[in-house]
Amino acid sequence: MGRLVVVSNRIAPPDDKKASAGGLAVGVLGALKATGGLWFGWSGEIGNEDQPLQKVTRGNITWASFNLSEKDHEEYYSQFSNAVLWPAFHYRLDLVKFQREAWEGYSRVNALLADKLLPLIKEDDILWIHDYHLLPFASELRKRGVNNRIGFFLHIPFPTPEIFNALPPHEELLEQLCDYDLLGFQTDSDRVSFLDSLSSKTRVATREGKSHTAWGKTFRTEVYPIGIEPEEIEKQASGPLPPKLAQLKNELKNVKNIFSVERLDYSKGLPERFLAFEALLEKYPEHHGKIRYTQIAPTSRGEVQAYQDIRHQLETEAGRINGRYGQLGWTPLYYLNQHFDRKILMQVFRYADVGLVTPLRDGMNLVAKEYVAAQDPADPGVLVLSQFAGAANELTSALLVNPYDRDDVANALDRALKMSLTERISRHSEMMKVIRENDIDRWQARFIADLKQISPRTVESNLQKKVATFPKLA
Ligand code: F6P
DSSP: OOOEEEEEEEOOOTTOTTGGGSHHHHHHHHHHHHHOEEEEEEEEEESOTTSOOEEEEETTEEEEEEEEOHHHIIIIIIIIIIIIIHHHHTTOGGGOOOOHHHHHHHHHHHHHHHHHHGGGOOTTOEEEEESGGGTTHHHHHHHTTOOSOEEEEOOSOOOOHHHHTTSTTHHHHHHHHTTSSEEEESSHHHHHHHHHHHHTTBOEEEETTTEEEETTEEEEEEEOOOOOOHHHHHHHHHSOOOHHHHHHHHHTTTSEEEEEEOOBOGGGOHHHHHHHHHHHHHHOGGGTTTEEEEEEOOBOSTTSHHHHHHHHHHHHHHHHHHHHHOBTTBOSEEEEOSOOOHHHHHHHHHHOSEEEEOOSSBSOOHHHHHHHHTSOTTSOOEEEEETTBGGGGTOTTSEEEOTTOHHHHHHHHHHHHHOOHHHHHHHHHHHHHHHHHTOHHHHHHHHHHHHHHSOOOOHHHHHHHHHTOOOBOO
16 A cells, blocks of 8 residues: 555644644644655745745655745635635635635635646555645546545535535535545534535435445545544643643632633634623622633634634623623633643643633534543533534533523533532543544544545546536536
8 A cells, every 4th residue: 555645735844843733733644654655735835836845754754835826825725715615614604705716716726736746646645635725626636637546534514505505616616526535524414414515416326325426426425523632632731830820720729710712713603602701790690709711712814804803803892891790809701812832721721620612613623622631530620512513423421502592601601610520520531431432543544444445546437437427407
């Protein structure tokens, strides 16, 4: 069996400690170490696109990265990926800013990347492509004669056809997705939504539930909920606290801490969460002066208008709530628009009594799993989790809430703050069992094993597919 070639918009180069921390990076690196291979993606730099690829090799892995021109970055990343696909896939059609030039830019960059990768692909390599930036990537490679096995994993939700089919190029995107051999989703509802969209546009022949033919192209679909490295997180979270954090922990020993961290993104439900916290203060005055809610939300995709809007909204809400409920010597809500080192976050998770993770829609949400893994099993905190995060399918022992219902979230927070040690231990151990069983190694190993099982395409099979194309439904 050949090497593994991974393609993702962002990559985690070996010397960038900040980048190599997240779930995707850990999983992809684990898979790459097993077979040796290549990780191909954007350098994070905007500059001269014609420069040769920047390559770094460590052991059996090579990282190859490219720059994007300002126009390509704008149209492919900021506009089509993050102002069309991201809002639509998170059920926010109201925030979609579709422009034909952006779609053309997105298609052009996918073609450009296929050109750049092509000379690096060997005949027996298997390819694993990640996320919504690269929906047409297999299609571009097939056009260039690549018959290797190509798998795709979608890290974000796949919306229902009512939403997906509102995207002007939805039919092109669906047909392009069918050029992958294996399509992996976070949850079964994402997988079913994709198949529903497909069936609304063409005839889909399905065998044994997971193998499908549409537009003459045969591919498999499967569910691979992404996990974390629980042992690594336990180690980081229980390590000795840096002096500043130790001092803070001591100062807050009589205060119950509610803690959240995520990128500043409208899909995370932050304004709704602030209002739910306000409802807690309104309905349960017994907590006044005794709790503190810390929300960390570093800016992301700051060039996109919707992200600038949400930032202003949060600043206003935080000020309003503190103005209304704060007292001399007590600030109920700490909102920090800053990036923190990952290890520090794991340590803060450990002493947070409540982890509050209430996205309006989320592919998985690894923060929820990390919060649980960071807890002291003898005295764990409580996870309050949105029913609309992919993680809710696995973490059924969290307090599951509807993030649109501020009273529901406020009641869950009150319940979490008052929960007995016995109940906290039991919920925590149930969740840890699932987190350990379905860790990041299992995620990548299952995907790669399934991809390897698929027979590689041949030139003949591609020709046959053209002949066997089903007619489109009217
Ligand atoms: O959730 C999708 C995702 O691509 C993650 O894999 C990643 O953490 C996040 O979005 C980062 O977004 P960006 O690359 O736009 O900063």
